[in-house]
Amino acid sequence: MKMAASSSEHATVIPGGFTVLSLKFNEEDSAVHQLCVKDHRVRSEKNINRPLDKTLFILNIPPYCSQGVVTDLFQQFGPIESVELCEKPGASEPSQSHLTQYFRQPQKQCFRVGYVVFKNASSVTAVKSHPASSALIVSTKERPVRTGIHKWIKQYSDSLVSSQTLQKAVDDFMSEFDRLKEEEAERLKTEAEQQQEDEEGWVKVTKGSRGVKARPHSEMANEKTLQKEKSKSKRKELLNFYSWQHRNTQREHIAELRKKFEEDKQKIALLRAQRKFKPY
Template structure:
């Protein structure tokens, strides 16, 4: 891909189309090559989350694979106090659902260029990062905070992959305690909902004074559905009896009409034989 054409004066920030500011950085002080980061103030109005405040969050693109969250925090700490650093494979909303899992239970992360969200304590830090001159390169690995890359990085990650049994046991115990606590809280919540949503035989929910009517729980909806099914069956049975009664009445009327016709024929025959004496 052809490099972007950037126009900037010495000591001035480099801004490219899209509103991104280009930061030039090198791995260490002896590196002859440099890497470029693209930063921009995070202004996604549709994202309603407290983890990324719109006035204090910096959106960063093209973060190299050897940069960890700690390295990014140290690199941008010169612009101000950092509250949090979040690295992701792709831009998107922050995920807060579910408990935070230990690295032991998380799948391995993809190795590649990432995007980052840096939350500063003050909004002035975002402006300071955007005003950083392009010709003043940022150094990632220093003597005070070295960053491993290449073979050294893989060796370090290989060593870190081994966890001592006692440490692993502590992680498992902590996870299970949190899981049991969440399970007990969920059971207690369902129990309270069931007590507050006791229904009578006709499906009414009793609401006591000082309490608000809450939406039905899954168990309450299931009971209501079963009651509706029983009502439907009773209605079908009642309709069957109604049809049977109506059919019986029709048969009785037909029988009466038949007897009436037979009586008419017998009376006509008696009249013809002059044996009919009504008085």
């Protein structure tokens, strides 16, 4: 295993706290690519798989560096627990680990950012102390990286899948899907038996296992209750639903009261005029 360079040489640090690492594709290559690394310290980090004291943040990872290549490059600084490559910094990209390799989306060929989680925090310090004059080598005799026509041939060969292999992957997926559907149907059936409602709306509460409290309410019972409430509300006629209808009703009621008041006044005046007994 290639060891890290001596700490007597100084590392190149740029604004932002990043340390510059040199990267060569092979020993004979004269072109040098630069990586920017720093310790990953984000206060609002919610990913528990990125401990702040043991995670190295890497920028400008070239497209030819896969997850395995990045692992091989940084293993010289200490044992690695995990390597994660993303298109941009931030939250983890949605995982497709639950899908087979035949149904996963192909990775976009672009420069990436990486998160390398070491087993020891001292490994992060060792990477930051690595001098830029000592380049990291991507392709060696022990771990060659295919390029050009060889890379394209491998990608094309990997894209070809036999019908038997694909059929087996589909059958396994459908078997797992059917199993989950059967479990869900059995669960709903059990809840329906436990939560039987009579005509008056009472729920039959069955005795649960010892030490476990029976739950009289379930999703199915709640759905039935909501459906009953909706059916009741539909039977009722909604009066004065809109605000303008309510205002018009109030105006009509006030006008009706005034009209009745005037009619009562006229009746009282007429009765007074027709009164025959006049003591004065």
